[in-house]
Amino acid sequence: MNPWLEAIGWLGSILVVLSLTQARVLRFRWLNLTGSVIATVYNAVVGIWPFVAMNAAIALINVYWLWRLHRTRHDAATYEVVEVAPDDAYLLHVLRTHAEDIAHFAPAFAAVPGDGERRSAFLVQRGDETVGVVEVGDAGNGTGVVLLDWVSRRFRDFTPGEFVYRRSGVFAAQGFTRLLVPPTARADERYLTRVGFVPADGGWIHPVTAEA
Template identity: 75%
Template sequence: MLPWLEIGGWVGSALVVLSLTQAHVLRFRWLNLTGSLVATTYNAILGIWPFVAMNAAISLINVYWLWRLGRERHDAAVYEVVEVAPDDAYLLHVLRTHAADIARFAPQFEAEPGPGEERSAFLVQRGDETVGVVEVRDGGDGDAVVALDWVTRRFRDLTPGEFVYRRSGIFAAKGFDRVVVPHAAHGDEAYLRGVGFRPEGSSWVRDVAATTS
């Protein structure tokens, strides 16, 4: 067997195995697709047709799910925003369950509001699955300051938090004129631009009045 062919076979197998370790649904699908395509080619060259058929079928399944995830990514009919009280029992359960992961992205965030703190909380649902939490506090002067914008690891390659910001009525009904992110990590800048924020000094701002549902 040619050395490059054997190396290709091992690479395909390694990618399939690596994909199974991924919690992110989009990353899993791309790695699994790449590995199965390599495996399809490898087995076709060797003439092992049952494995060609199996890996080709896996590739088609991955293509379908990648297409579906891409189509649903910005579909408001797929994701629902549910406002809950900041001390809601289910919300606090979600925050406690994922406390370690949330602390990586918002180390200053406290699950329970402090004394006198005005806070609004929103769950992002995909069917009966909670895929994200957005909480904002009243910063005064019409500003809703984002205290938490968190997504579960499974959906972190997608942007379900956008559905909270796209629903301008949520913030307008509370008397807010702007949504403000006080600071953002470098990797969050593309996401914030994508959901309509603009840089303003050290903060990122989205005008409520300029938002459409």
């Protein structure tokens, strides 16, 4: 057998196996699609038709799910934002469960608010699954400081936290006129720009309006 052809066959198999190690939904689908397409072509060339049919079917399934995932990634009907108390038992359970991952993005974040500390907390839900948490602290003078904007690994490619910032009315109702991401935060600038933050002295600013 042609060694280059055999190498292509191995590449397809490796990508399919590698895809199964991915926690992120979108990354899994793209790797699995690439591997199954390569495997389809390889098996067609060598004439193993049952594997051609199987891998072609897997590729079509991946295309379908990628279409659905991309179609709904910015759809407000797909994600629900639920405001909860900052000491809500379920919220604290989520924060404890994912404490190690959260600490990577917000090492200074404390799950339990301090005495007298005012916070707003939001769960981002996809059906009955919690996919993200956003917490904002009151710094006074109408400024809310984003203490945490965390998304679970599975949905990290979809940035569901954006739906919290779309609901400016919930922040206005609590007296905030702007949200601040401090310069010390480990923030993704592309994400901040997409959800409405603008660079300013002292970090990134998101103006708050009274819109619902």
